Amino acid sequence: MTDEPLLRVSALSKFYGSRVGCDNVSFDLWPGEVLAVVGESGSGKTTLLNCLSTRLLPSSGTASYRMRDGQFRELYRMSEAERRFLMRTDWGFVHQNPADGLRMTVSAGANVGERLMAVGDRHYGKIRATAVDWLSRVEIEQDRIDDEPRAFSGGMRQRLQIARNLVTGPRLVFMDEPTGGLDVSVQARLLDLLRGLVTDLGLAAIVVTHDLAVARLLSQRMMVMKDGRVVESGLTDRVLDDPRAPYTQLLVSSILQV
Structure with missing residues (x-):
């Protein structure tokens, strides 16, 4: 276990x-x-996520990532090709709308297989077997491997997007409202699945959400943003059970009154 972030x-x-x-x-x-x-909405959380994942370049400040060789690299000094390689291999990005994170006109198996090919896998049988394994891990039946995501429900598409992101064994996953737009029952199942995968794989993740229940279920630590600034941060249970900033108190009390 490293003592460095x-x-x-x-x-x-x-x-x-x-x-x-x-x-x-x-x-x-x-x-x-x-x-x-x-x-x-408008608090700045998605802007922050897009800067951290290098989809946006910040106006100022730094973000350094510890590569697999143990060396820190300043993200915004990397070449575009280096950043894209990082996003295809060591990072994952789960979009709120699964269509933004999937290729809708190729099969479920191909969506998972593409990420494996990005890290150098070329053996068709091995790629397909890995895809089958990952589809089962996200509760998609093996006989759907050749179906296109267009034929899937919203919850299935989101689970497929998760499989596509996690198949390469990334160390860091960005999630933008991963349960947004799904029915409550589908949300609960997806959150259970995500929590299990994150724990089993030892993933680091940054999850953007307006839903405090999602934050409580998935995260150990949280930051509360308002008008682009962090107004409170700390261990998730502490922030939600004993909010100190007036804005956090308002957020928590509005949930309790629903």
């Missing part, structure tokens, strides 16, 4: 002209830790 973020800011996306965000993420970033 996986990701170091320092004074990260993103501005759109005079509008604040996120401002002066700093934290460390440790191997195997799940961090929830919560806040209402």
Whole structure:
């Protein structure tokens, strides 16, 4: 077990002209830790996630990732090709809308297999066997392997997107409202599945959500954002059971009154 974080973020800011996306965000993420970033719409949590996953370049600040060789690399100084390789191999990104994270016109098996090919697998039989194994892990029947995601329900698409992301054994997964837009019963099943996979695989994850129940179920630590700034952070149970910032108190009490 290393005594160094996986990701170091320092004074990260993103501005759109005079509008604040996120401002002066700093934290460390440790191997195997799940961090929830919560806040209402417009709080800056998705901007932060997109900066951390290098989909957006920040206006200022740094984010350094500890590579598999143990060396820290500054993400925004990497070449675009290096960042894309990282996103295909060591990282995963689970979108709220699964169609954004899947190729809808190729089979379920091909969606999983593409990620394996990105890390150098070329043996068709081995790729297909791994795809079958991962589909079963996310509760998709083996006989659906040749079906296109277009034929799947929303919950199945999301589970397929999760399989596609996790098949390469990433160390860090970004999740943007992973249960958003799904029926409550489907959400509960998906959260159980995600929690089990994250624990079993020892994944580090950053989960953006407006749903405090999702944060409580998935994360050990959370940050609360408002107007682009972190107003409170700490262990998830402490923040939710004993919120100190007035905004966090408001968020928690609004959930309790529903």
